[in-house]
Every structure is written in structure tokens, then in C-alpha cells.
Amino acid sequence: MTESKVPDIIIGRMPMYLRALTRMAEEGKTITSSQELGTRLGLSSAQIRKDLSQFGEFGKQGTGYNIDFLAEQIRRILKVDGLWEVALIGIGHLGTAIANYGGFVDRGFQVAALFDNQPDIIGKQIGRLTVQPMQTMVEEIRHKKIRIAMITVPAKVAQQVADACIEAGVRSILCFAPTSITTPKGVRVEYSDPVLHLQRMTYYLQS
């Protein structure tokens, strides 16, 4: 098993498989097939079999996949079978919604530190966390050995905040600011920007 050789695009689909399997388990199902997964995800069953075969043999021909087992294997592959601490920077409307979101912990993540630079936001209590001032961010991320940051600051300061996070030891950044940030080798960035998704669909719309 040479996981490092698996193409990024396949790794990119694994979280979708995990999400679909988790949902099936919640619905009380115990067994699924590449056909059923394909229908849920809008992919061909051949694609799903090919993707999963990159990591080993997870199902038997004709009997399908055991949902709990397959979900557990994907969690292990993606390293989300434990709990990663995540720093959240920028506690405006969106940051607050994310800090309040209950769907992280059972999927491998825990928001562990909140930062902002606005005097009226610093000190605010969200759940069991207190919003801390930006000046303490690098020290705090380093001290807690946090490797993942979600950035919900305005576009014009996103690069600067990302640079500080990386200096502190962050290696994965999820950027919600509507801008691109550049990072050194070894640091991954993903973007969450609803407008990018919307603009991907209007091309196909008849007005």
C-alpha cells in the first residue's frame, strides 16, 4: 500500500464517500454497493470501485461493502479517526457561525482557539472558548501545536494572517476569504467560497 502515490483527485473524493457512508449508517443501513454509492454521489460505480481499490480490498464481489467497516477504513486513511485541533481566525458573522457549528467533532475536528483583532469581539465567549487577541495567535498556535487553521478574515488581510499561522506551525489552511493565498511547499490550502460554487453553475443555466 503506497498511499502517497494516490492521485490528489481520488483523495479529494474520499471525504464525500465517508460522508455518504455516515449518512447511510444514520439511516440504519449496514451494507451498500458501488452502484448505490454512485447514485448518491453522481459518480459511476466503476469510478467508485477504482478509487477504493487504490487503498486495498474493502468489499467482496457480489456481497457489497460493510458500511461501518468501510467508513472506519476511510477515516483511518484520511487520518480523521482521531480529533485534530483547529484555530479559527476572524470571528465576524461567518466565524461565529463556524464556531457555533456542531458538525466538526464527530468528523475529526475540534475548534480549539478563536482569534480576532477587534476590541469589541476580543473576550467574547462562544461555547467553552474565549476570543483571543491576534497578537497572541502565533504563540498560542505554537504552544497548542495546532496544525490546521480556518481563516474567516477580510480578503485584504488573509495573506498576512495565513503567513502568521504558517510561522506558528500550521500546515493546512481552509480559507473562507474570497481571495487566493500563496503558501510555501508543504502547506496546503483549500478554499471555501460560496460564490465560486454559484459561478460554476450559472454557465449551465438558461437565463
Add this chain to the structure above:
Amino acid sequence: MTESKVPDIIIGRMPMYLRALTRMAEEGKTITSSQELGTRLGLSSAQIRKDLSQFGEFGKQGTGYNIDFLAEQIRRILKVDGLWEVALIGIGHLGTAIANYGGFVDRGFQVAALFDNQPDIIGKQIGRLTVQPMQTMVEEIRHKKIRIAMITVPAKVAQQVADACIEAGVRSILCFAPTSITTPKGVRVEYSDPVLHLQRMTYYLQS
């Protein structure tokens, strides 16, 4: 120009190009190159030239791209040179953050209707909009000829809400609920789920 033949994956990158170009224009730049765009976006300059060549000739060898012109062309290709009305369903923490988000209008979208089924949320005023009850949704979307919906409801009701939107005439859905929804041919779905992004990066993290 046979735009319908352009691969989905290239259409998927065009909004990123547009975002980078808009940011460059804000920085006061007027000309860019495939090299510069590539560096910002983590893509090769060859990839960028190849993608853009699908739609015609936007730059001259050696002189680069005129940023405003290229941005305008991409807006036209993606059909975001006008303003699409969007329905937003589910006005909890996330829905409220999205309804308050100021970054839609200058990128081609306007949140034009808010819906929820909670008595304490219905009637709430957000900006110039009032949250309307779910029972009026189909009629309202149909009446306003809205083709795009953002769904920020709990996972277990996302499919049902999507079905109602489609019945009302919606053809593009951006789903923020952490679940997959199935749609008939001709209806596109994109997903915004921060955990999918996070899980795509942990695979590469050394713990």
C-alpha cells in the same frame, strides 16, 4: 465557439481565474500574464493558457492579458455579467451569516428571498428582506422565477427542501447541509461543507 463542449473541470476553474483577476484589478494592476496567474493560483502557466484558449484568444504573445478585458470576458462566459436572484432556505447561524454577506452582488448574485420553518425565525428582518414561512416557498420562487437556491437546512431535511425548490423551477443548488442530495437531469448541485475541505488536507498531514 462551442462553449457547451468545454470540459466541466475547465469551467470549474474559471471562477478562480475571475476571482484572481478581480483581486489584481483591486490592487491597481492592469496587465497580467499566465505566469503571474499561475503563481497566484498554484497552477502552471501552460494550464492557464490551455484553459483560456477554449474560449478564444484573450491575450497576445508577449504582451500578456488585459485584466479588465479578460475579467469581463470570463463574466460573460460564466453568465455572471448580470445579477441572478438566489433563494436562501434555512436561516440559522449559517443562513444568517450568508444573508448578511456583502460579497454576492458584485460577483453576480443577489439573495432575493429567505425561508425558514421555525416560528421564532419567520418574520425576522435581515437587511431589506423578511424571513418567509416554508409553506410559501414554492409559490414565491415560481413567482419570482428564481433559478438558484442555497440550502442551509439540517441534513435530514435537505433532500425534501431541494425537491421543493426544483418543483418551483430551481436548476442550480448550493447545498451547505453535510449530506448528498440527488436531483433529476438538468439540475446541478454543488456542495459547501468545510469538513470535506479539512478532510482533504489531513491525509497529507504528519501528526
